[in-house]
Amino acid sequence: MLKILKYSIVDLLRSRWSYVYFAFYLLLGYVLLFLNNDINKAVITLMNIIIVLTPLIGTIFGVMYYYNSKEFTELLLAQPIKRSTIFIGQYLGISLSLTLSLLLGLGIPFVVYGLFKSAAIFDFSLLILVGAFLNFIFVALAFNIALSNENKIKGFGFAILMWLFLAVIYDGIFMISLMMFNEYPLDKFSLFATMLNPIDLSRILILLKLDISALLGYTGAVFKDFFGTNLGAILSLLVLCFWVAIPLLRINMKLKKKDF
């Protein structure tokens, strides 16, 4: 598996896209810090970007990589290697390279602007951690979709739809249901609903660390009581892990039955 991981990382590094991705984050980090020198504020702006963009890029990258390397994968499948080894190797390769781009691309400018001396280092680490989780989650989801669809166009379509659903539509449904069931106590429901969507969960995790959390009022207090405790933190990390594990399990299941 390590060999395949190595091959796919090298393959990705040879392709332009991971450099473009890295350069994008590098530029973004520098521009943000150039526009306002305050690391704290830059972290807030970054949150918006990471929460929207990392899932999107993870999804597209995952699907693209799967379809592009399909012939190579088929060649590998002819060898005496376990199917799961090949795909998990590829999956880890792509997720790790994306995470590396994120970490270095944002890390370098922030370190240059004195991250280690700033109080924002914990917020920043959380941000990177959440970004990494989102990468792993959405690449796994993308692989799932790609495995289930032989048709490239269909696969891309579904992948984009999945991203759109989790990033936008889910929140819309969430908001409408909150408005519809206004008369009922909704704090438990909103906690639950947030947990179910990795993007929402990441957003809330970061939001609660920022001073803007005071805005959230009563529901915010409920959230803070929950996520602020060790139990809540462990639970939310666990949920993020589940979000990685379950799609991976499904990939495995799918692999066993799939006729290549």
Next chain:
Amino acid sequence: MKKSLNYFLVIFLFIVSNLQASTITVCASCEIKTIKDATLLAKQGDTIIVKKGLYKETKISFQNGIHIIGENYPTIDAENKQESVFSIKANNFSISGFNIKNVGMSYTKEIAAFFVSKSKNFVIQNNTIDNCFYAFILQRTRFGLLSNNKVYGNAKVEASSGNGFHLWKCDNMRIEKNVISGMRDGIYIEYSEHSHFSDNKSINNIRYGLHFMFSHYNEYHHNEFKGNGAGVAVMFSKHINMHHNTFHFNWGTASYGLLLKEIYDAEIVDNVFEQNTIGINIDGCNRINYKNNHFIRNGWALKFTGGCYTNIFEYNNFMHNAFDLSYNSRLNDNKFEANYWSEYTGYDIDKNGIGDVPFRPVKLFSYVVNKTPETLVLLRSLFVDIINFSEKVSPVFTPDDLMDVKPLMKPINPLTD
């Protein structure tokens, strides 16, 4: 003739005796060792000089106009007794230069470092009051000046703590340059009129930095209110004037920069509201002019929660607030004109500094949040940005008439920092 001469003599002697006001010195090695003894001896117009040292006294009270001066800040330790340190009912007196500490706490009695009642023309200044229940209680006093006092409490809960300055039915008072922290309310004012509150710092009090009720015709300026449990609350008062105050860092789920309730005919000018959960919460307030205020990075800059009429907002800066404006009823004839909004994205073709497109300060999301506060958990999600944008392009839910028709392109008197 002789009779009138006698009268004259009596008056003359009286004046002379008054003019020859004597000085009494109090210290550990002096003839008079306690401040209380000195006040018993002192006559109208006398001066008591208290040398540096530790005095364990409470209930120092007097009725005549004497001047008590602490030299090099002598300390009065009240040892948490159930009595006020100074309890005064006199005219024309002054007290200055003391360190007072450990004023006792009581659930039933009003215990203060300075308990002044029915007095006029007095000055209390340059004192430091540490670990106190109430610092100043003023009842029915007039023409008093309280300045340069420092009040530090260690209030934990509201029920067992007192206020820094507690004014009840006072008139023409001046409270200046004081520092108050760690009390319940920094400055509390009830039924008091024609008073000035300026250059005070009210910081980290557990309830309000400034709290007044039924107090008309007062002026508050150049004060700083920072990090108070619930910010500043002002209620049921007319003709107040608040200018050049700073309200900042009042973060918390129930915290306001400034809470206005039933305030009529006020002027709120040149204030700074920075990083409060709610900049100004406006409830049933009429005829208030808001001018040249800065609202910077608040959760809500303005939140209307009741029938408000004829309020005018002009030349204010609204910068980087999560919500500029929210309201839950009709906005009636309140006017927003010529403000600077950092969210404004319009253009100015004729270069006159006024945007050519009106600005609508109410976002769709703030409208939704007002209906269902729980939706706030969606703050900063992409969906919210999208609906805000689409609402901005073509307003459907947010009111048509609520807009700033002359939004400014550049901020007013930008703050230096």
